[in-house]
Amino acid sequence: MKDLLQGIRAALAATIVLAVACCGAYPLVVTGLARICFPKRAAGSLVTGSDGTVRGSTLIGQGFAAAKYFHPRPSAAGTGYDALASGGSNLGPTSKKLADSIAANIAAYRAGNGLATHTPVPADAVTASASGLDPHIAPANAELQVARVARERGLAPERVRQIVLESTETPVPRFLGEPGVNVLRLNLALDRL
Amino acid sequence: MNANGWIQLSLFVALLAAMTKPIGRYLVQVLDPDGRTWLDPLVRPLERLTYRAMGIRPDREQDWRQYARSVLILGLVGIAFTYAILRFQKHLPMNPAGLDSLPPHLAFNTAVSFVTNTDWQSYAGESTMSQFSQMVALTLHNFLSAATGMGVAAALVRGIARRGATTIGNFWVDLVRVTYYLMLPACTAFAVFLVSQGVVQNFSPNTTARLVEPTTITVEKTDASGAVVKGADGKALTEEKTIDTQTIAQGPMASQVAVKMLGTNGGGYTNANAAHPFENPTPLSNFIQMLSIFAIASGLTWYLGHATGNQAHGWAVWSAMALLFVAGTLVAWWAEAAGNPIHQALGVAAGDGNLEGKEVRFGIFSSALFATVTTDASCGAVNSMHDSFTAIGGLVPLFNMQLGEVVFGGVGAGLYGMLVFVVLAVFIAGLMVGRTPEYLGKKIGAFEVKMSMLALLATTVAILGFSAWAAASPWGIAGLNNAGPHGLSEILYAFSSAAANNGSAFAGLTASTPWYDTTLAIGMLAGRYLMIVPILALAGSLARKKAVPAGEGTFPVSGPTFVVLLIGTVVLVGALNFLPALALGPVVEHFVALQGTLR
Numbered sequence: 001m002k003d004l005l006q007g008i009r010a011a012l013a014a015t016i017v018l019a020v021a022c023c024g025a026y027p028l029v030v031t032g033l034a035r036i037c038f039p040k041r042a043a044g045s046l047v048t049g050s051d052g053t054v055r056g057s058t059l060i061g062q063g064f065a066a067a068k069y070f071h072p073r074p075s076a077a078g079t080g081y082d083a084l085a086s087g088g089s090n091l092g093p094t095s096k097k098l099a100d101s102i103a104a105n106i107a108a109y110r111a112g113n114g115l116a117t118h119t120p121v122p123a124d125a126v127t128a129s130a131s132g133l134d135p136h137i138a139p140a141n142a143e144l145q146v147a148r149v150a151r152e153r154g155l156a157p158e159r160v161r162q163i164v165l166e167s168t169e170t171p172v173p174r175f176l177g178e179p180g181v182n183v184l185r186l187n188l189a190l191d192r193l
Numbered sequence: 194m195n196a197n198g199w200i201q202l203s204l205f206v207a208l209l210a211a212m213t214k215p216i217g218r219y220l221v222q223v224l225d226p227d228g229r230t231w232l233d234p235l236v237r238p239l240e241r242l243t244y245r246a247m248g249i250r251p252d253r254e255q256d257w258r259q260y261a262r263s264v265l266i267l268g269l270v271g272i273a274f275t276y277a278i279l280r281f282q283k284h285l286p287m288n289p290a291g292l293d294s295l296p297p298h299l300a301f302n303t304a305v306s307f308v309t310n311t312d313w314q315s316y317a318g319e320s321t322m323s324q325f326s327q328m329v330a331l332t333l334h335n336f337l338s339a340a341t342g343m344g345v346a347a348a349l350v351r352g353i354a355r356r357g358a359t360t361i362g363n364f365w366v367d368l369v370r371v372t373y374y375l376m377l378p379a380c381t382a383f384a385v386f387l388v389s390q391g392v393v394q395n396f397s398p399n400t401t402a403r404l405v406e407p408t409t410i411t412v413e414k415t416d417a418s419g420a421v422v423k424g425a426d427g428k429a430l431t432e433e434k435t436i437d438t439q440t441i442a443q444g445p446m447a448s449q450v451a452v453k454m455l456g457t458n459g460g461g462y463t464n465a466n467a468a469h470p471f472e473n474p475t476p477l478s479n480f481i482q483m484l485s486i487f488a489i490a491s492g493l494t495w496y497l498g499h500a501t502g503n504q505a506h507g508w509a510v511w512s513a514m515a516l517l518f519v520a521g522t523l524v525a526w527w528a529e530a531a532g533n534p535i536h537q538a539l540g541v542a543a544g545d546g547n548l549e550g551k552e553v554r555f556g557i558f559s560s561a562l563f564a565t566v567t568t569d570a571s572c573g574a575v576n577s578m579h580d581s582f583t584a585i586g587g588l589v590p591l592f593n594m595q596l597g598e599v600v601f602g603g604v605g606a607g608l609y610g611m612l613v614f615v616v617l618a619v620f621i622a623g624l625m626v627g628r629t630p631e632y633l634g635k636k637i638g639a640f641e642v643k644m645s646m647l648a649l650l651a652t653t654v655a656i657l658g659f660s661a662w663a664a665a666s667p668w669g670i671a672g673l674n675n676a677g678p679h680g681l682s683e684i685l686y687a688f689s690s691a692a693a694n695n696g697s698a699f700a701g702l703t704a705s706t707p708w709y710d711t712t713l714a715i716g717m718l719a720g721r722y723l724m725i726v727p728i729l730a731l732a733g734s735l736a737r738k739k740a741v742p743a744g745e746g747t748f749p750v751s752g753p754t755f756v757v758l759l760i761g762t763v764v765l766v767g768a769l770n771f772l773p774a775l776a777l778g779p780v781v782e783h784f785v786a787l788q789g790t791l792r
Contacts, residue, residue, distance in 0.1 A: 007263055010365050011270040013247040015333070020374055021239075022336040023329040026377055027394075027448040028385040034394040034447060042394045044441055044471065046402070049315065051771070054402045059391055059443055059470040063408045073373075073553070077465075079410045081469035083441045084319050088463035088550040088578035092700030093533050094782055096791035098549065106540045115459060123545030124530070129552050130468035130560075130577045136553035137787040138545075171554070176205075177476025178556035187405060 047188065057186070060183050061135040067112070068152040069190070070145050070164075072183040073124050074105055077132025089128045102126050103176070113144050136180025139168060153190065164191050194305040194530050198558035201480070202522060206515060207413055207561070208484060209491050213511060215352070216488060217495020223374045223494065224347040226251055226366050238375050243369050244557065254360035255287045259735025260348055261726050263364035264341060268308050268722065271334055275304035288323035289398035295321070302710035304334045307331050309721035310338035310451065310603055311458030312696035313713060315705040319442040319463045324396065327672045331460060332449050339456030339489075340371035342605030345725050346493055349609045352732030353633060356501045356740050376456060383485060384451035389589035391474030394447040399440050407437035446471055457603040459573030459696040467563070467576040468552055479576060481558055490601040493608045501633055505751035510611060513759040518569050519598045521589050523559040528586035535789055547586065550578030561586065568593035571603030573696025580674070580699035584783035587699070588775060591686050594693040594773075596767040597652060603694065610729050611763075613645045615750065616731070618762040620645075622748045631747055634740035641734060646729040651723035653770045655692035660685045660774065666709035674701025677792035678785060682778035687713060692720035 034042035049055045056062050061072045077114040078085035091098035105126035109117065113141040122141040142164045167186035171177040222228030230236075244251050248444050255263065278285065279300035283293055295303065299315055307314040307330075308502070318327065344367030351361045357740070388394050398705065414422045414430040421429045446462045450472050451458055467473040473482060479607060498507020532546045541702060546557040560577035567574050568590035579590050593600065599611040614631060623630025630637040663669025663684045673680040686699040691713040785792075 003259065003262070007266040010247040010249050010263070011267045014243075014267065014365065014368060015270055015274055015337075017367075018337060019244050019329060019333050021377065021779050022372065022452075025330070026381065027328055027445045030381055030448040030451075030604050031390075031394050031396065031445060033381075033385050034388040038388045041391045042388050042447075043397070044393045044395075044400060044443060045391055045474075045707070046400060046441075048377070049403070049493055055405055056399055056402045056439060057400075057471075059474050060439070060441060061470075062406070062439060064406050065408060069406060079412070080408065081439065083439050085317065086319065086463050086469050087317070087700065088465070088468070088581060090550070090578055090580040090674055090699070092580060092587075092675040092699075092701070092782070093547070093684070093786050094535065094679060094790065094792050095675055099535055099539065099791055102541065102549075103539045104534050110540075118540070119479055120542035121540050123536075123548040124553050125540045126541060127536075127549040127551075130550045130575070131463075131465035131470060132551060133465070133470055134552050134554075135470055138553055140542075162660050169554070171476035172496060173477075175200040176480045177554050177559050180362075180553040184405065191405070 047184070056184050058182060058185055059134050059135055064183065064187060067190050070142060070149060070181070073134050073137060074101070074126065074128045075132040076128040081133060083133055086131045086133055088130045088132060113148050115144065135182050135184060136169070137183055139179055139181055142181040142186075149190070155193070160190070162168060175180045194524060195558070198526060200588045201558060202519070202562065205480070205484065206519065209487055209515070211489055212484070213491045213495050216492025216624070217499060219266050220492050220496045221499050223370050224367065225362070226370070228372050228499070230243065232290070232374055232378060240369060240373055244269055244365070246334040247365060249363070249365045251366045253365060254363050256359050257348070257361055257729045260262065260361055261729040264345065264725055265722065267337065267368070268311040271308040271337060271382070273302045275307060275330040275334065278326055279303060282323050282326050282743065285323065285325050287325035287328070287396070292321060298707040299705055299711040302714045305714040305717050306696065307334035307458070307460060308338060309334045309694050309717045310342060310456070310458055310571060310606065311683070311694040311717045312458045313691055313692060313698065313717065314460055314696070316711055318461060324444050327462060328445055333457040335456050335460070336372050336376050337368070337448070338458065338580055339376060339452070339604045340368045342453075342603055343371050343489070343493070344368055344605065345728060346605035346608040347496075349612055349732040350465040350497050350500045353612070353635070354607050354705035354738040355736045356738070358736045361729070361736050376452065379455055380448070380451040380509055383455060384447040385448055386481065387447040387478055390478035391471070392447040392450055392478065392685065393443055393471050395443055396445060399443050402439045402441055404437050404439055407435050409435050442471065451575060452655060454482045454572065456491065457490070457572040457607050457632040459567065461574060461683070468573040468578070473576055476554055476559060478565065479555055482574070483563055483566045486566050486570045486616070487601045488521045489604045490570060490607040492603065497608065503633060505752065506633070509755050510615065510759070512762070513756045514600045514611065516756070517760060517763065518565065521569065521593055521600070522562055522565040525565050525586050525589040528583045529557050529561045533583055533786065534788060535791070538789065547583050548696055550581030552576065557599055564590045565593065567697055568695055569598065569599045569600035571604065571606055571694045575688065575697050578700060579686070579697060580701045584779045584786055587682065590697065591682070591689055591779065592767065592775065593770065594689040594695050595656065595771045596763055598693050598695060599763060606694065610724070613728065614759060614763050614766070616645045617640055617751065618755070618759045619748060621762060624759060626746065628746050633750060634743060635664035635735055635738045636741065641731055644734070647727040648724045649766065652692045652720045655719040656685070656688045657770070659712050659716050659772060662687070666754070668706065672703040672706060672709055674703070675792065678778050678781040679792065682782065685774055685778050688716050689715035694720050
């Protein structure tokens with residue numbers, strides 16, 4: 001019995017003392033160091049427009065549907081790119097729902113970008129990402145959208161291609177992941193022209 | 194399966210091997226009450242003060258019963274603490290979004306989940322948990338449950354190493370020293386690195402961004418009270434709604450992400466976990482996060498070798514783990530790179546692999562590797578949605594958990610789980626050659642084998658029992674997101690994840706119902722404590738034994754023969770227990786996918 005009471009006291013004290021250290025001191029120290037060393041990143045890598053309002057984060061994707069913009073991946077986050085409802089479709093490999101939505105996405109992608117009926121479509125263009133907030137599309141996907149965006153904006157495809165290249169983020173070191181075109185950065189750059 | 198993947202995999206294994214000794218050496222100091230570290234001048238006074246507040250004598254060791262009682266009491270107090278905070282969230286500070294308190298079943302499930310190092314999340318973090326709940330109610334257990342696991346592992350290693358001893362260390366000392374000397378400093382450095390990659394760390398309210406292109410969506414029309422308005426035909430009326438803002442979640446994410454990885458907890462700040470660009474922004478942050486999941490568990494194998502004076506044994510255990518890990522990664526990688534034949538027939542480029550539920554920046558390989566790492570260990574963080582993996586790609590994480598997460602495994606939990614298999618392997622080898630089994634000079638008797646089997650059976654029964662119950666009950670079927678064999682996989686995955694204290698999910702399953710929350714919580718408690726208690730009993734029994742000198746017939750616990758035997762034991766036990774269930778889930782689905790049948 002005495003052992004038990006001693007144990008409970010030790011557990012209660014440990015919970016409180018370690019909560020102060022792990023839940024108070026630790027995050028505060030990290031926040032302080034983060035603010036000193038990487039203030040912009042600690043605050044969410046936000047992008048502000050010319051009028052000073054926040055337009056988004058370079059890390060978080062946004063939905064784009066107009067023909068003059070590059071289109072991001074389909075998103076399962078809320079009603080699409082809802083940054084408070086991150087997540088994937090969680091549909092399995094033999095799901096009819098998933099196959100149907102991919103088929104519809106493929107048809108829309110081919111029609112929107114003037115592709116022939118049997119052209120293979122880049123996988124990222126028609127599948128939902130894990131977070132639903134994927135800021136990137138694959139370079140091959142961006143390349144297929146260049147002609148459309150150039151036409152809509154009256155720009156030379158070469159000029160658009162160059163901005164795509166400038167908005168491409170390559171892993172450092174290269175072999176750790178895949179290069180991706182940051183769609184928000186790309187579309188903002190196009191709007192600034 | 195491209196060259197970059199091979200380079201990354203080779204580098205990963207090489208770095209893991211290189212880290213093992215330095216981390217192991219440090220662990221030796223941390224897990225010794227009189228050990229010395231470079232942090233002593235700063236931390237020693239704090240450590241002494243903590244012992245005084247707790248009213249314990251750090252020089253007094255505990256026998257296995259006292260050690261086990263301490264573990265259980267801390268768990269109970271921790272569950273009560275977190276349950277209370279979550280139930281009263283609305284009235285507590287640091288809740289800028291004004292989030293409501295949690296219902297009882299969800300609070301119970303979450304409290305158990307974090308205390309048992311599972312971090313199964315029946316909720317979406319960014320829309321359910323206040324900053325205070327995230328930081329205090331949840332993060333505390335990221336530290337305590339990790340330290341508990343390491344304490345139990347250290348106690349078992351002491352039991353193996355000691356001769357004629359009654360005690361196996363002091364739980365409270367292990368708890369405090371692991372937290373102060375290992376977890377806190379390592380997490381601080383790691384968190385700052387994560388911020389350098391873009392992980393957010395602040396106490397600001399959420400940011401509202403004005404979208405570059407407002408989007409229009411169709412929603413169901415609601416009246417002033419929030420009820421859906423129905424038309425004359427009884428169908429819900431819809432209306433167009435323009436969305437012109439995006440609410441971006443803020444908060445102390447880096448500090449939580451660091452400990453969720455190093456402590457193999459896996460509970461994300463956000464719903465998408467390590468797939469969310471704020472939690473895992475770059476391929477580099479992804480690589481280091483994967484390494485950090487295995488780091489401590491890998492170091493513990495060196496600690497085992499050091500403590501038992503047989504470093505070849507420590508490396509043999511490490512090698513068995515590494516081989517199982519590489520095998521799992523290759524299978525998952527192959528399956529995901531091959532992609533889904535159904536989608537390829539529709540027109541998806543075949544060379545791209547299966548990208549549903551994966552992020553572009555990670556691609557196929559880094560997603561497959563992460564899925565393997567997180568389920569080899571009891572981490573459960575995910576950088577891709579396992580539910581959308583191909584059938585075989587999804588089988589790998591599922592089987593990894595069912596093996597008991599002994600491939601490096603959770604901090605501490607991986608080592609003590611693997612040592613149970615070592616005892617079994619030695620026992621089986623002894624039976625084969627007809628000699629009394631010995632492990633490092635200690636005779637393995639009926640009691641040791643019984644305790645090992647008890648630890649193994651607890652998780653097996655919890656996984657298969659609850660899965661069978663759910664699969665045959667309306668409450669179990671109601672939560673499914675997918676039909677057919679994939680539905681069974683979702684249920685099996687949920688209970689495997691709970692009982693193995695992993696926390697990852699085939700996330701399509703809607704588990705935030707009273708039935709699922711409660712059964713999963715019981716599964717987590719069984720998988721944690723019905724394993725820890727027999728293991729501590731095993732430790733106590735081994736500690737009391739005297740060593741017999743190694744003779745001609747002693748089975749060596751190092752070298753290739755032992756590694757093969759150990760791997761064989763792990764795989765065979767896992768396969769015998771779970772193959773029938775796996776055959777009905779992922780295996781059937783694989784053939785269904787090849788055939789092109791949809792559900």
